[in-house]
Amino acid sequence: MTDVLVEPEVASDPLAPVLKIECLNVDFHTIDGWVRVVDDVSLVVPAGTTVGLVGESGSGKTVTSLAAIGLLPPDTTRVTGSIRLAGEELVGASSARLSRRRGRDVAMVFQEPRRSLDPVFTVGYQIAEVLRRHEGLDRRAARSRAVEMLDRVGIADAERRFGAYPHEFSGGMCQRVMLAIALACRPRRLIADEATTALDVTVQKEMLALMNDLQDELGVAILFITHDLSVVAETCDWVNVMYAGQVVESTAVDRLFHEPRHPYTEGLLAAIPDPQRRRLQAIPGVVPAPTSWPTGCRFSPRCDYAREGVCTSGAIPLEPAGGAQLTRCARHAEIELKGVLA
């Protein structure tokens, strides 16, 4: 067992975020030129907490997370702003440095465990590989640590399963292996991108409990990306809601559900199927594509509260809306929004 790598900045100040994104912009190169897909996103993840990044398809949540781990292709994307891992700036860092960081200091779990694992290597080999690369362990030591990790993520008979191939495992077991790979080097941050979306609910419950336990044990900071608000309610401490490339609301999890301050959040909450109601409140229209984001508030064409002028001209800033809650709504002070009942 090696000691957890203590980073000086974190050791000196327990409140220092282990992951901090400031004013992040991401542009994609397309046939129509550069198109902005992530616009002015700022978020912090303190040690030992789970921060949610919620949004629908095309809101920019996955691009934000890929930028945070330096996985966007440099020739077709442009990243500006600041991404700091315990004080170290990642925007503009060389790919060699990013690659050293990945796996050791920050790890990622993706939605489709089967596609993320290499089908021609045993699961044990794939866990051991990370340890040999980042911690320089020899074969034998890496193997025993890998078996330990398999056991830790709840795979029974780990010693024997070390030699199994991904196709012999179910989706839930593959995702456990992904988590084992991600956490093998005891990174201080984990990015989970729709990590439980493809799993059955009972397996999802086990996975979430496992991530929770590992967080307690290792103090991992988790950036949790999902479209599922119910999962957010059960896992996150702080939530950032994304819409059309921007964070539109940022708040503690209980306030998000009980006192939302952005109409989009209210709309999402009202669209959750609830047996008490016989009709769902749908948000009309569709999420706009990055090439056709409306001016002013990007949600205004779909918003019941939108007013011509106030909402449709000029960029809307993300502003404090009581306590630490932030909202990107020009009318947040005038309107009453409904959350879910306690």
Next chain:
Amino acid sequence: MSPLLVANGLHKSYPQGRSLWGRARPAQSVVRDVSFHVDRGETLGIVGETGAGKSTVGRMVLRLVEADSGHVSFDGTDLSTLSPASLRRMRQRMTMIFQDPFNSLDPRMTLRAAVREPLTLHTSLGGAEKEARVRELLERVGMRQDHLDRYPREFSGGQLQRIAIARALAADPDFIVCDEPVAALDLSIQAQVLNLLLDLQQERGLSYLFISHDLSLVRFLAHRVAVMSQGVIVEQGTPEEVFTDPKHPYTRALVSAIPTPRPTRVSRWPAGFPAPGPSRPATERRSR
């Protein structure tokens, strides 16, 4: 009144091929002794996890997959005895909506052609009547007239699913198998499609067999629920019975695993942690 659809003792197994030594492997049974009925104007929800056999059941009901044994009768007619021609006629009254609208519509057919096709197959309407019906259907599901000559690639998932619904409704069916119809859609769009399905049921007295892995969804819109696990229906009842007082251990495990949209976690957010801060300095902010 007798139920619209009755399924009795459905079985399905798939052969597993032969072992290396040429010995036949035992067939894998995917659906075992499944029986249920769907009343007129009713939604029966089938829930279960991956591999429970729910989609196979949905397909056997329409005879898209042939059952090894068991019967399905629709409005008093035993489907397994029908000739291919009379089965085709029967299919006018029963149809299906699939999970992935990107794959269930022909990419080379315009909306008009896609919705017109079932009218040509199942009705004897003339050209002008067909055109009127196509327009009416597409309008009903919220598509515009100028969408008629466009191709599926020009639409979003939610729009495509509404087009698939229009197509399913074309021949004026009584019964629709909905196999995970909103699983591929975003939450805000999912609500649009579900509301449409509920409204259409009210207007036309449709019956649905609604297959889903999402228990909250089934609880929301089904009149009765059947829970499947490993090819068997382990519990049937009203949503109230199944979700608030589950009897079978599997149902209990399943129900307790549903995440609820109510925060339960004791927050680990460090006290006094500085808020992420507004996106721009206060001086730059617009005054109102």
